[in-house]
Amino acid sequence: MKSWIAFWNILLKDMRNYYLKPPNISWGLVFPVAWTLMFFLKSQTPVNVRELLPGVISLSILFGTTSVLAVTLTFERRSRSFERLLLAPLDLNFLMLAKTSGAILFGMVNAFVPVLFASLMTSLSGLQWIPMLGAIFLIAVTSTLLGLFIAVSVKEVFEAQTFSNFFRFPMIFLCGLFIPVQTLPLFLRPLSYILPLTYGADILKFSINQNGHLALSLNFVVLLGFATVLFALSIRNVKRKWIY
Amino acid sequence: MNIVEVDRLTKKYGDLTAVDQVSFSVHEGEIFGFLGPNGAGKTTTINVLTGLARPTSGTAKVSRFDCAVEIKKAQQIMGIVPDESNLYEEFDGFENLCFCAALYGMKKNEREKKAKDLLEQFGLAEAGKKPFRAYSRGMKRKLTIAAGIIHDPRILFLDEPTTGIDVASARQIRQMIQNLNRSGTTIFLTTHYIEEAERLCDRIAFIVGGKIVRVGPLDELMREVQQENVLQLAFAEGISNLKSSLQQEFPDVVVEVSGNQAIRLRSSRPLNLTPLMRFFEERNLPVYEARIMRPSLEEVFVKITGIELERMKQEKEGKGKQ
Ligand SMILES: Nc1ncnc2c1ncn2[C@@H]1O[C@H](COP(=O)(O)OP(=O)(O)OP(=O)(O)O)[C@@H](O)[C@H]1O
Numbered sequence: 083m084k085s086w087i088a089f090w091n092i093l094l095k096d097m098r099n100y101y102l103k104p105p106n107i108s109w110g111l112v113f114p115v116a117w118t119l120m121f122f123l124k125s126q127t128p129v130n131v132r133e134l135l136p137g138v139i140s141l142s143i144l145f146g147t148t149s150v151l152a153v154t155l156t157f158e159r160r161s162r163s164f165e166r167l168l169l170a171p172l173d174l175n176f177l178m179l180a181k182t183s184g185a186i187l188f189g190m191v192n193a194f195v196p197v198l199f200a201s202l203m204t205s206l207s208g209l210q211w212i213p214m215l216g217a218i219f220l221i222a223v224t225s226t227l228l229g230l231f232i233a234v235s236v237k238e239v240f241e242a243q244t245f246s247n248f249f250r251f252p253m254i255f256l257c258g259l260f261i262p263v264q265t266l267p268l269f270l271r272p273l274s275y276i277l278p279l280t281y282g283a284d285i286l287k288f289s290i291n292q293n294g295h296l297a298l299s300l301n302f303v304v305l306l307g308f309a310t311v312l313f314a315l316s317i318r319n320v321k322r323k324w325i326y
Numbered sequence: 327m328n329i330v331e332v333d334r335l336t337k338k339y340g341d342l343t344a345v346d347q348v349s350f351s352v353h354e355g356e357i358f359g360f361l362g363p364n365g366a367g368k369t370t371t372i373n374v375l376t377g378l379a380r381p382t383s384g385t386a387k388v389s390r391f392d393c394a395v396e397i398k399k400a401q402q403i404m405g406i407v408p409d410e411s412n413l414y415e416e417f418d419g420f421e422n423l424c425f426c427a428a429l430y431g432m433k434k435n436e437r438e439k440k441a442k443d444l445l446e447q448f449g450l451a452e453a454g455k456k457p458f459r460a461y462s463r464g465m466k467r468k469l470t471i472a473a474g475i476i477h478d479p480r481i482l483f484l485d486e487p488t489t490g491i492d493v494a495s496a497r498q499i500r501q502m503i504q505n506l507n508r509s510g511t512t513i514f515l516t517t518h519y520i521e522e523a524e525r526l527c528d529r530i531a532f533i534v535g536g537k538i539v540r541v542g543p544l545d546e547l548m549r550e551v552q553q554e555n556v557l558q559l560a561f562a563e564g565i566s567n568l569k570s571s572l573q574q575e576f577p578d579v580v581v582e583v584s585g586n587q588a589i590r591l592r593s594s595r596p597l598n599l600t601p602l603m604r605f606f607e608e609r610n611l612p613v614y615e616a617r618i619m620r621p622s623l624e625e626v627f628v629k630i631t632g633i634e635l636e637r638m639k640q641e642k643e644g645k646g647k648q
C-alpha cells in the first residue's frame with residue numbers, strides 16, 4: 083500500500099513535470115502528427131490509409147517513448163533529484179516501473195493520434211481492437227525500456243538523443259513498418275527479427291488489415307520476452323552505474 | 327544502543343581509496359559529527375550508509391540492517407539531506423515536501439498537514455507557493471532539510487548543512503538541528519566548521535584522507551590536548567598586588583595576572599576552589615566570575631591531525647558550493 087502511494091505520486095509528478103508540459107506535449111505530438119500527415123496525405127485512396135496505419139502507429143509510439151524517457155532520466159540524474167528516488171525505501175524494480183509507467187502511457191496516447199486522423203479519412207470498421215490494444219501496449223513497453231536502456235548508458239541529454247536516433251531510424255526500415263520484412267535483402271532479415279518492433283508491427287497489421295505474417299501468439303510471447311530481458315538488463319545497469 | 331555501526335569500511339573508486347578501513351558507531355539519540363577537510367571521505371561514508379554507494383569491503387549497518395544487503399529496510403528510518411539542494415525545480419515548496427512524503431508512503435491528508443507545518447516552522451510559508459528554482463540558496467537549503475525530516479526519520483544525515491549559507495540562516499539551521507535532536511532524532515552531521523561541531527555535537531570523528539584519526543566524546547577529545555587546568559577569575563578592582571601572596575599560599579599553582587582585574591591560575595591537577603575562595607573572602611574581594619578555560623576544538627583538531635586549519639578553510643570557501 084505504502085509503495086503504491088509512492089508509485090502513483092512518481093507517475094503523477096512525471097506527468098506534470100514532463101509529459102504534460104507544453105514543450106513536451108508538442109515534442110511528443112509533433113512526431114505522430116508529422117508522420118501521419120507525411121504518409122496519409124501522400125496516399126491517394128482510403129485503402130492506403132489503412133495499409134499505412136500500423137507503421138505510423140508504431141513510429142509514433144517509438145519516437146514518443148524513447149526520447150521522452152531517456153531525456154527525463156538523464157535530466158533528473160544531472161540535477162541529482164533522481165538520488166531522492168534511489169534513497170527512498172522503494173524496491174529498485176518497483177521504482178523503475180514507476181518511472182517507466184509514465185512514458186508507457188505517453189506512448190499509448192501518441193499511438194492514438196494517427197488512429198484519430200485515419201478515422202477522419204477512412205472507415206475503421208472491422209478493426210480487431212483487443213490485439214491492437216495489446217500490441218500498442220507492448221510496443222510502448224518495449225520502446226520505453228529501450229529508452230531506459232539508453233538512459234542508463236549515457237551521461238548527457240544530447241547523448242541520449244543521438245544514441246536513440248541510432249536505434250530508431252534503422253528500425254523504420256527494418257521492422258516491416260512500410261517495407262515488408264519478406265522483401266528485405268536476405269542478409270538484413272535476421273536484424274529485423276532481433277528487433278521487438280517487428281513483432282509489434284506484425285500484430286498491428288493483423289488487427290488492422292488481417293495481413294500479419296507471424297502467428298499472433300508468437301508475437302505476443304516474443305514481445306513479452308523482449309520486455310523482460312530489456313527490463314532486467316536496465317535494472318542491472320542501474321545497479322552497476324547509478325549506485326556507484 | 328548503536329543506531330549506526332561501521333566496521334573496517336573501505337570504499338575505492340578505481341585506484342583511489344576514498345574511505346579507508348573506517349570504524350565507528352553512532353549512539354541512538356546523539357548528535358554525531360564527522361569533521362574533516364575536502365575530499366576526506368565524509369560524503370562517501372554517508373553515501374554508503376544511505377545506499378547510494380556500495381562498500382568495497384567492510385560493513386556498514388544502520389538500525390542493525392546491513393546497508394549492502396537490506397538497504398531498503400534501513401532507508402525506512404533515515405532522513406537524508408545531501409550536500410546539494412536537489413529538490414524539483416518545477417515544483418513549489420509545498421509540492422516538493424508533499425512529493426517527498428509520498429515517497430515514504432504517507433497519506434495525502436497526513437503529508438499535506440506535515441508539509442504546511444514544516445513550511446511554517448522554517449519560515450517558508452510565503453515561499454511555499456513559489457517554484458523551487460526561484461528560491462535563494464538559504465531557502466533551498468531549509469526546504470531540503472524540511473524534505474529530509476517530513477517522514478519523521480529516526481536518524482537524519484546532514485551533509486554540510488550550513489556550508490555557503492549566511493550567518494542568520496546558519497544559526498536558524500543549527501537551532502533546528504538541536505530542537506530535532508531534543509525531540510529524539512539521532513543526527514549524523516558532516517561539517518568542516520569546527521565551531522559548528524563544537525557547538526552541536528556530542529561525539530566527533532576526525533576524518534582525514536579517508537581515515538578516521540580520532541573518534542570520541544567531545545570532552546574526551548578536548549581533555550587529550552588539555553594538559554593543564556586553567557581557571558580565570560575576574561574581580562571588581564585591581565588585584566595585581568595580590569599576586570605574590572597568592573603564589574605563596576598556593577605553591578603548586580602558577581599565578582598569572584591577566585589585565586588589572588583578572589588572574590589566571592594554571593595547574594596540572596584539578597583546582598580546588600574552596601581554599602581559593604576563602605583566600606579572597608578573607609581579603610574582602612568579591613569574585614565576579616570564575617571561568618574554566620578550555621582549548622578550542624580547533625586546537626584539538628590541529629594537534630591531532632597536524633593539519634593547517636586555515637588552508638583547509640580557504641580551500642573550502644574558494645570552492646563555492648551550492
Ligand atoms: N563517484 C566518485 N567517483 C570517483 N571518485 C570519487 C567519487 N566520489 C568521491 N570520489 C573521491 O573520493 C574522495 C572522497 O570524496 P568525498 O566526497 O567523500 O569527500 P568529502 O569529505 O565529502 O569532501 P567535501 O568536503 O569536498 O565534500 C575524493 O578524493 C573524491 O574525489
Ligand SMILES: [Mg+2]
Pocket residue numbers: 368369370409485
Ligand atoms: Mg562532501
